[in-house]
Amino acid sequence: MLRFYYSPGACSLAAHIVLEEIGIPYEEEIISARPDGEGVKTTSPAWKAINPKGRVPALAGVPGRIGGAENLLTEVNAIMVYLARTHPAAGLLPTDPAAEARCLEWMNWLTGSVHATAWAQMIRPYRFSADDKCFPSIKAKGEEDLRAHFAYIDGLLADGRDWAVPGSYSVVDPYLLVFYGWGKRIGWDMAGLCPAWTAHAAKVLARPAVQRIIARENLSYF
Ligand SMILES: N[C@@H](CCC(=O)N[C@@H](CS)C(=O)NCC(=O)O)C(=O)O
Numbered sequence: 001m002l003r004f005y006y007s008p009g010a011c012s013l014a015a016h017i018v019l020e021e022i023g024i025p026y027e028e029e030i031i032s033a034r035p036d037g038e039g040v041k042t043t044s045p046a047w048k049a050i051n052p053k054g055r056v057p058a059l060a061g062v063p064g065r066i067g068g069a070e071n072l073l074t075e076v077n078a079i080m081v082y083l084a085r086t087h088p089a090a091g092l093l094p095t096d097p098a099a100e101a102r103c104l105e106w107m108n109w110l111t112g113s114v115h116a117t118a119w120a121q122m123i124r125p126y127r128f129s130a131d132d133k134c135f136p137s138i139k140a141k142g143e144e145d146l147r148a149h150f151a152y153i154d155g156l157l158a159d160g161r162d163w164a165v166p167g168s169y170s171v172v173d174p175y176l177l178v179f180y181g182w183g184k185r186i187g188w189d190m191a192g193l194c195p196a197w198t199a200h201a202a203k204v205l206a207r208p209a210v211q212r213i214i215a216r217e218n219l220s221y222f
Contacts, residue, residue, distance in 0.1 A: 002026045003060040005051075007033035007042065008217040009181065011115060012057030015079040016217070017174035020209040022087040031056050059083075077107045080171040092171050102165045106172040114179055118145035150183060150194055158196035169207075177204045184221045 004019055004026055006012035010033045019026055033042045033056055040047055042054050051058045051074055052067045062073035062082055073079055081104075084093035094100050120127055121142025125135040153176065157164070164172040180201045183190045191198045204210055205222060214222055 001061065004028045005031045005056050005058040005060070006217075007031060007037060007056045009185070009219050009221075010056055011076050011175075011178050013178050013181070013213065013217060013219075014171070014175040015057045015059070015076050015083070017177070017210050017213050018080045018083050018092060018171055020213050021092060021174075021207075022083055022090040023209075024087065031058075075111075076175070077104075077111055080107070080175070084171055091168060094165065094168065094170060099165055099167065103170050103172050106164055107175060110172075110175055110179065114146070114149050118142045118149055119179075119182065122146055147193075150179075150188075150197070153179075154194035154197045157200045164200070169204075173200070173204050174210065177201055177210070181219065181222055 002019070002024070004012075004016065006016050006028065007030060016028075029040075030038065031040050031042055031047050032038060035041065035043075042056055048054050048068070050069045051072060053074055055074065057074070057076055057079055059073045059079045059082070060069065060071055062071055064071065064073070066072070066074060073082060081093060084090065088095070093103060119142065121138045123142075125138040125142070126132070128138050129135070163169050164176055176197070180190060180194070180197055183194070190201075201222075205214065
Protein backbone atom coordinates (compact mmCIF):
# COMPACT_ATOMS: atom_id res chain seq x y z
CA MET A 1 0.00 0.00 0.00
CA LEU A 2 1.17 3.54 -0.72
CA ARG A 3 2.18 5.67 2.27
CA PHE A 4 1.88 9.44 1.95
CA TYR A 5 3.94 11.88 4.02
CA TYR A 6 2.59 15.42 4.30
CA SER A 7 2.40 18.55 6.40
CA PRO A 8 -1.05 20.14 6.86
CA GLY A 9 -1.51 23.08 4.50
CA ALA A 10 1.88 22.63 2.81
CA CYS A 11 2.39 22.10 -0.93
CA SER A 12 1.75 18.43 -0.15
CA LEU A 13 -1.95 19.37 -0.03
CA ALA A 14 -2.14 19.11 -3.83
CA ALA A 15 -0.83 15.53 -3.91
CA HIS A 16 -3.00 14.63 -0.91
CA ILE A 17 -6.07 15.76 -2.85
CA VAL A 18 -4.97 13.79 -5.93
CA LEU A 19 -4.53 10.64 -3.80
CA GLU A 20 -8.02 11.12 -2.43
CA GLU A 21 -9.46 11.82 -5.88
CA ILE A 22 -8.19 8.54 -7.35
CA GLY A 23 -9.98 6.65 -4.61
CA ILE A 24 -7.43 4.01 -3.57
CA PRO A 25 -6.70 3.06 0.04
CA TYR A 26 -3.45 4.58 1.36
CA GLU A 27 -1.66 5.24 4.60
CA GLU A 28 -0.63 8.71 5.66
CA GLU A 29 1.70 10.32 8.15
CA ILE A 30 2.31 13.91 9.17
CA ILE A 31 5.88 15.19 8.90
CA SER A 32 5.61 18.79 9.96
CA ALA A 33 7.17 21.52 7.82
CA ARG A 34 6.58 24.01 10.66
CA PRO A 35 8.95 24.23 13.59
CA ASP A 36 5.90 24.56 15.89
CA GLY A 37 3.97 21.74 14.18
CA GLU A 38 3.07 18.43 15.79
CA GLY A 39 5.20 15.27 15.64
CA VAL A 40 8.21 14.54 13.46
CA LYS A 41 9.63 17.60 11.65
CA THR A 42 10.96 17.84 8.09
CA THR A 43 14.26 19.03 9.59
CA SER A 44 14.68 16.03 11.91
CA PRO A 45 17.47 13.45 11.37
CA ALA A 46 14.80 10.72 11.41
CA TRP A 47 13.00 12.26 8.41
CA LYS A 48 16.24 13.13 6.57
CA ALA A 49 17.25 9.47 6.81
CA ILE A 50 14.09 8.69 4.83
CA ASN A 51 14.13 11.78 2.58
CA PRO A 52 17.55 13.49 2.52
CA LYS A 53 15.94 16.59 0.97
CA GLY A 54 14.17 17.17 4.27
CA ARG A 55 10.90 18.15 2.62
CA VAL A 56 7.35 16.96 2.06
CA PRO A 57 5.47 15.61 0.20
CA ALA A 58 6.85 12.12 -0.26
CA LEU A 59 5.16 8.91 -1.32
CA ALA A 60 6.44 5.48 -0.30
CA GLY A 61 5.69 2.47 -2.47
CA VAL A 62 6.94 3.72 -5.85
CA PRO A 63 9.75 1.67 -7.45
CA GLY A 64 13.13 3.44 -7.50
CA ARG A 65 15.27 5.55 -5.22
CA ILE A 66 16.59 9.11 -4.94
CA GLY A 67 18.68 8.66 -1.80
CA GLY A 68 17.22 7.85 1.59
CA ALA A 69 14.54 5.20 1.66
CA GLU A 70 14.02 2.68 -1.11
CA ASN A 71 10.83 3.20 -3.14
CA LEU A 72 10.30 6.77 -1.94
CA LEU A 73 9.10 9.31 -4.50
CA THR A 74 9.55 13.02 -3.74
CA GLU A 75 8.47 16.27 -5.46
CA VAL A 76 4.82 17.19 -5.65
CA ASN A 77 4.78 17.23 -9.46
CA ALA A 78 6.35 13.78 -9.77
CA ILE A 79 3.93 12.35 -7.21
CA MET A 80 0.88 13.83 -8.92
CA VAL A 81 1.98 12.67 -12.37
CA TYR A 82 2.70 9.18 -11.03
CA LEU A 83 -0.69 8.92 -9.32
CA ALA A 84 -2.54 10.27 -12.34
CA ARG A 85 -0.72 8.00 -14.79
CA THR A 86 -1.16 4.86 -12.67
CA HIS A 87 -4.89 5.62 -12.25
CA PRO A 88 -5.95 6.90 -15.67
CA ALA A 89 -9.64 6.30 -14.98
CA ALA A 90 -9.60 9.29 -12.64
CA GLY A 91 -8.79 11.49 -15.65
CA LEU A 92 -6.47 13.82 -13.73
CA LEU A 93 -3.81 14.19 -16.44
CA PRO A 94 -4.83 14.59 -20.10
CA THR A 95 -3.62 11.95 -22.54
CA ASP A 96 -3.46 14.48 -25.37
CA PRO A 97 0.26 15.47 -25.58
CA ALA A 98 -0.39 19.20 -25.90
CA ALA A 99 -2.78 19.25 -22.95
CA GLU A 100 -0.38 17.14 -20.88
CA ALA A 101 2.43 19.57 -21.73
CA ARG A 102 0.18 22.44 -20.64
CA CYS A 103 -0.22 20.73 -17.26
CA LEU A 104 3.55 20.38 -16.93
CA GLU A 105 3.96 24.00 -18.02
CA TRP A 106 1.70 25.15 -15.16
CA MET A 107 3.23 22.80 -12.62
CA ASN A 108 6.86 23.60 -13.36
CA TRP A 109 6.17 27.31 -13.11
CA LEU A 110 4.19 26.95 -9.89
CA THR A 111 6.99 24.89 -8.33
CA GLY A 112 9.97 26.86 -9.60
CA SER A 113 8.85 30.48 -9.80
CA VAL A 114 5.90 30.77 -7.43
CA HIS A 115 6.85 28.33 -4.65
CA ALA A 116 10.63 27.91 -4.68
CA THR A 117 11.42 31.53 -5.58
CA ALA A 118 8.84 34.22 -4.77
CA TRP A 119 7.09 32.46 -1.89
CA ALA A 120 10.32 31.20 -0.36
CA GLN A 121 11.93 34.64 -0.61
CA MET A 122 9.01 36.11 1.28
CA ILE A 123 8.64 33.42 3.94
CA ARG A 124 12.07 31.81 4.16
CA PRO A 125 14.61 34.53 3.18
CA TYR A 126 17.37 32.63 5.01
CA ARG A 127 17.41 30.21 2.08
CA PHE A 128 18.75 33.03 -0.12
CA SER A 129 21.35 34.66 2.11
CA ALA A 130 23.24 33.85 5.29
CA ASP A 131 23.30 37.58 6.05
CA ASP A 132 20.12 38.56 7.89
CA LYS A 133 20.66 42.20 6.96
CA CYS A 134 19.62 41.14 3.43
CA PHE A 135 16.34 39.57 4.59
CA PRO A 136 14.12 42.67 4.29
CA SER A 137 15.08 43.26 0.65
CA ILE A 138 14.75 39.56 -0.22
CA LYS A 139 11.31 39.48 1.41
CA ALA A 140 10.22 42.65 -0.39
CA LYS A 141 11.29 41.28 -3.78
CA GLY A 142 9.54 37.98 -3.04
CA GLU A 143 6.32 39.80 -2.18
CA GLU A 144 6.50 41.99 -5.28
CA ASP A 145 6.99 38.95 -7.51
CA LEU A 146 4.34 36.89 -5.72
CA ARG A 147 1.78 39.64 -6.21
CA ALA A 148 2.68 39.76 -9.92
CA HIS A 149 2.41 35.96 -10.20
CA PHE A 150 -0.98 35.97 -8.48
CA ALA A 151 -2.25 38.68 -10.86
CA TYR A 152 -0.97 36.63 -13.80
CA ILE A 153 -2.75 33.49 -12.55
CA ASP A 154 -5.96 35.47 -12.09
CA GLY A 155 -5.69 36.88 -15.61
CA LEU A 156 -5.33 33.40 -17.08
CA LEU A 157 -8.30 32.05 -15.12
CA ALA A 158 -10.38 35.08 -16.18
CA ASP A 159 -10.28 34.19 -19.88
CA GLY A 160 -13.41 32.02 -19.71
CA ARG A 161 -11.72 28.64 -19.24
CA ASP A 162 -13.42 26.03 -17.04
CA TRP A 163 -10.25 24.65 -15.43
CA ALA A 164 -6.56 25.60 -15.37
CA VAL A 165 -5.94 23.49 -18.45
CA PRO A 166 -9.20 23.96 -20.34
CA GLY A 167 -11.46 20.97 -20.87
CA SER A 168 -11.16 19.04 -17.65
CA TYR A 169 -10.17 19.17 -14.00
CA SER A 170 -6.54 18.07 -13.70
CA VAL A 171 -3.72 17.83 -11.17
CA VAL A 172 -3.03 21.53 -11.80
CA ASP A 173 -6.30 22.64 -10.18
CA PRO A 174 -5.61 21.35 -6.65
CA TYR A 175 -2.04 22.61 -7.00
CA LEU A 176 -3.40 26.11 -7.65
CA LEU A 177 -5.57 25.74 -4.56
CA VAL A 178 -2.43 25.40 -2.42
CA PHE A 179 -1.21 28.87 -3.41
CA TYR A 180 -4.66 30.39 -3.21
CA GLY A 181 -4.86 29.12 0.36
CA TRP A 182 -1.42 30.48 1.20
CA GLY A 183 -2.56 33.90 0.00
CA LYS A 184 -5.49 33.69 2.42
CA ARG A 185 -3.29 32.35 5.19
CA ILE A 186 -1.03 35.41 5.07
CA GLY A 187 -4.06 37.70 5.10
CA TRP A 188 -4.21 38.83 1.49
CA ASP A 189 -7.67 39.80 0.21
CA MET A 190 -7.81 37.01 -2.34
CA ALA A 191 -11.43 37.68 -3.34
CA GLY A 192 -10.59 41.31 -4.09
CA LEU A 193 -7.17 40.73 -5.66
CA CYS A 194 -8.01 37.60 -7.63
CA PRO A 195 -11.74 37.29 -8.39
CA ALA A 196 -11.39 34.73 -11.19
CA TRP A 197 -9.05 32.60 -9.08
CA THR A 198 -11.54 32.87 -6.21
CA ALA A 199 -14.26 31.42 -8.45
CA HIS A 200 -11.87 28.67 -9.53
CA ALA A 201 -10.93 27.89 -5.91
CA ALA A 202 -14.63 27.66 -5.00
CA LYS A 203 -15.14 25.05 -7.74
CA VAL A 204 -12.15 23.02 -6.56
CA LEU A 205 -13.28 23.29 -2.93
CA ALA A 206 -16.75 22.01 -3.86
CA ARG A 207 -15.36 18.62 -4.87
CA PRO A 208 -16.06 15.93 -2.25
CA ALA A 209 -12.47 14.61 -2.27
CA VAL A 210 -11.14 18.12 -1.70
CA GLN A 211 -13.58 18.71 1.17
CA ARG A 212 -12.45 15.49 2.85
CA ILE A 213 -8.77 16.47 2.68
CA ILE A 214 -9.38 20.07 3.81
CA ALA A 215 -11.20 18.61 6.83
CA ARG A 216 -8.50 16.01 7.51
CA GLU A 217 -5.74 18.64 7.29
CA ASN A 218 -7.92 20.94 9.41
CA LEU A 219 -7.36 24.00 7.20
CA SER A 220 -9.59 26.69 8.64
CA TYR A 221 -8.34 29.50 6.37
CA PHE A 222 -10.31 28.16 3.41
N1 LIG B 1 10.34 21.04 -4.77
C1 LIG B 1 9.61 20.40 -3.70
C2 LIG B 1 9.47 21.40 -2.56
C3 LIG B 1 8.90 20.77 -1.34
C4 LIG B 1 8.88 21.77 -0.18
O1 LIG B 1 9.59 22.77 -0.17
N2 LIG B 1 8.04 21.46 0.81
C5 LIG B 1 7.95 22.30 1.96
C6 LIG B 1 6.51 22.40 2.44
S1 LIG B 1 5.53 23.36 1.31
C7 LIG B 1 8.74 21.68 3.09
O2 LIG B 1 8.78 20.48 3.23
N3 LIG B 1 9.38 22.53 3.90
C8 LIG B 1 10.05 22.05 5.07
C9 LIG B 1 11.34 22.70 5.36
O3 LIG B 1 11.78 23.59 4.62
O4 LIG B 1 11.92 22.29 6.38
C10 LIG B 1 8.25 19.95 -4.19
O5 LIG B 1 7.71 20.60 -5.08
O6 LIG B 1 7.74 18.92 -3.71
